[in-house]
Amino acid sequence: MAQLSIRSVSKSYGAVQVLDDVSVEVEEGSFVVLLGPSGCGKSTLLHAVAGLNPIDSGSIVIGDRNVTNLPARERDVAMVFQSYALYPTMTVAQNIAFPLKMRGLDRRTSDEKVAGVARLLQIEPLLSRLPRELSGGQRQRVAIGRALVRDPRLFLFDEPLSNLDAALRTELRAEIKRLHQSIRRTMVYVTHDQTEALTLADKIVVLKAGKIEQTGTPLSLYDDPDNVFVAGFIGTPRMNFLKATVVDDGKALTAGEARVDITHLKARLDNGRTVTLGIRPEHLDEKEGVTLSLAVDVTERLGSTSYVHGALPSGETVVAERREDQPRFGETITLRFQPTRARIFDAEGNRIR
Amino acid sequence: MRPVAAASDPTRHFFQPIIVCLTVASVALTLFVIWISLHDLSLMRAGREKFVGLDNYIRFLGDPRAMAALWRTVLFTVLATVIEIALGLAVVLFLDRDFAMKRLVRTLLLVPIIMTPVVVGLTWRFLFDPATGMANYLLSLVGIAQVDWLGSPRIALFSVLVADIWQWTPFVILLVMAALESAPTDPLNAARVDGAREWQVTWYVLLPMLRRALAIVALIRAIDSIKAFDLFYIMTRGGPALSTETLNYYGYIVAFTNFDISYALAIAIILTVFTNVALLTMYSVLFPKTGDR
Structure with a gap:
């Protein structure tokens, strides 16, 4: 059964059609990458799944719940933002504990979970620091920790590595891959970087101007592209x-x-x-x-x-x-x-x- | 050996004279004022002043009119600052969405700030006129008894407060609105995804991000309120029965009605010291040394 079904979703801002009848099925435990050039609507789609962006038509189903009209907080998803989106006035520990606090978890259980996540991501020494005292890579680790801590149905990543330098990007990319292999949770990941898509994804959805160009495994997109756009977008140097x-x-x-x-x-x-x-x-x-x-x-x-x-x-x-x-x-x-x-x-x- | 860099830095020829001038001006003037406040200089007895030590300061402590004015200043400053910040913040949060004519609304907000206090004071005096004013007319429409806005010693201070709030809340709104617009929106979205309700997003994420801006606006408003003079001068002249006389206004009366220059300067120094102590306390509370969160 699909963990996330995006069914015929359309959205436009005024006269601009950002999403045009987009349908994606995401299997339980799989890693799906939404790939496309900037402005192709991939982030809009992810925000729509998160509930931060209302859609004009279509429906979004997470697990067996139709969440199309539910607010973000009731969708039970976790999201990692390109800008990290840490709460600047809270310490790292408070940042990671925030989703638990919002769910009314008691202090002791919350502390234990935060410590567990910190150990997993090796950010224990940073727990009492403020976000602005951290480097970009550390911030993104904390953001991933905040997503991990409450064990959501679905993880959403919105270009999480774009603000990092090349070496760090490679390192964190491998870490995300390792994370997915160890926790086996459903993840949807948005990027414009085809290397990230090819290395991370079980399935890639290539978007262009709000439409799906092709959906498939990394190898099938590489070997067997449906059109010139996909053929040219996947692979470096390009075809x-x-x-x-x-x-x-x-x-x-x-x-x-x-x-x-x-x-x-x-x-x-x-x-x-x-x-x-x-x-x-x-x-x-x-x-x-x-x-x-x-x-x-x-x-x-x-x-x-x-x-x-x-x-x-x-x-x-x-x-x-x-x-x-x-x-x-x-x-x-x-x-x-x-x-x-x-x-x-x-x-x-x-x-x- | 002297540090070469400091000695050969040619810009010192520009900034050092400025520092000297400013230092001389402020230190000399302050010392001069303190010196006079230690005498009994009065324009009524010109040329016969003598050194009286701390008499003027002791007189202040035993002067019930001065102590009442000090208390009134504190009350007015606290009320004006708290209400203006709270009201301004509420308006900003309410206006934080895209709506038609947002720019027009923002321009209109500037009007009270631009208006001279004399006009503001006169306008509110007319509005608060017990017989012909708009305020009492509106009260009569809803069947509430007439209020002597500026004539009742129990109410007058609050009437001036209303005018001050009307004039300065938009200033708070503008500054906080600018802070809000430069604040990142991703953390707010992150909080929503993390399960926060809208009020929790505002309380736990947005307000802490606006804290610095709010603190600075509060400081500015507090300083202005302590020094407020024009609205009081135009609307009540400290009356009725001294019920709106602030320390600043009392100092003016002592100097220019009673011509008791030394005592007036003693009051001015006390007001300055009091202001500094109060604001430094406020500042250290709002911006703790350990990582200004």
């Missing part, structure tokens, strides 16, 4: 998109001088049709396959691998991974890829399978 034309009665494509066999596709394409060929940078470093020649512009050396930026003879820019050598500016190198690695999209950006 290369080349203009291609159908030839040979739908048996192949030509992209520049390259000829790509597409007999593995189920769909039959008409000769002369213009499509988009997508190929990921990491799939351009094969021993054999279709060849493209690339005039190297910039090489980014990352140690274990390199990314080569350059242009094809057609003028289209391409990024390719290069594991063996590091070509320099001005060189022309040969890229090879397997036709089955290529993803084909129609003129509207939808996937052709």
Whole structure:
């Protein structure tokens, strides 16, 4: 049974449609990430689930309760905010104890629970400090502690790592993952960072302009994107998109001088049709396959691998991974890829399978 | 060896003379005032003053009119500050939502603050006129007996208080509203998710965040109330039967009606010391040294 069901939720601010018929099912104990660029409505959706933002139509069901018209405090969810949202005038201990206090828990039980959470998150030495005496990472730990302490039905995370520096983000990301594995609670996590989404999620919901583009496991979104948007949004560096034309009665494509066999596709394409060929940078470093020649512009050396930026003879820019050598500016190198690695999209950006 | 940095800092040529001037002006004047207050300088007996030591201060302690004025000042200051803060805060919390003409309302709030106290005083004097005033007319509409607003010694102080509240509550509203708008809203939402009812959100999260702003506004209002003069001068002139005479106003009477300059300055010094002690106490209560929460 789904722990959270978002059913046909729509919301608009004036003439701007922020959420357009969005439906998401979140399984009990799973980790779902709402992923999308800023302004796609993912935070609005999370606030709607929390009860901080009324929706225009649709319904939200948590467990077996329809909470669509319930105020936030009756929904039994916990939320971690991007800005940490700690109570600035309370100490760390008081912050964590606040949800318990609001539920009228007695002092001793509350103290025990706060101590337990502090131990779990290793923030015991901070308990008597004020939020402004803490670093960003410590603050977010406290905010997570405040969410953990009362054992809610649902955890909501609203871009919790966006205000942290890169190293801390990686560290806390792993910690959230570990946390989820140990407590196995349902979590919904909003981010614009696809690395966070890919590493944390059981299921990713990709949103764009208030609509769901695709829902699936991280690997399925990466391997089998439904459209150009998802293909380009997931994966770094992003997928290369080349203009291609159908030839040979739908048996192949030509992209520049390259000829790509597409007999593995189920769909039959008409000769002369213009499509988009997508190929990921990491799939351009094969021993054999279709060849493209690339005039190297910039090489980014990352140690274990390199990314080569350059242009094809057609003028289209391409990024390719290069594991063996590091070509320099001005060189022309040969890229090879397997036709089955290529993803084909129609003129509207939808996937052709 | 002298610290090189301090000696060679060329900006000292600018700030040091200013410090010297300010120090000389304030210290010299204060000492001069204290010196005069230790004499019996009176314009009625010009040129015949002599040193009397602490006589003026002892006289103050035994002067029932002065002690009554001091008590009245305390009462007026406490009431004005508490009521203005409470009322202002209530209005701010009530106005804390988006509504049409919010900007207009905010502009209208400025009107009482901009008006000169003379106009405010005269206006309220007309309103409180027992025979022709609006206040008694409104009372008559609901069938309440007429009140002699400014003529009754038991009521007059509170009538002036009403005018002061009318003029200065909007000031509290503006400052607290600015503080509220710069306060983060996420903690309020966090509290809602954490299970707080709206009054609990306000009480446990919002008000503590506004504490500093409220404390500063309260300090400003308290200082102004202790020094209040214009409304009293225009509305009651300390009357009837001295029932609205504050210490500040009494000092004015002693100086410019009785021409007893030394005693007036002694009163001024006592008022200053009293104000400082009271406000420093208030300040240390509102901003405890251990992490100003």
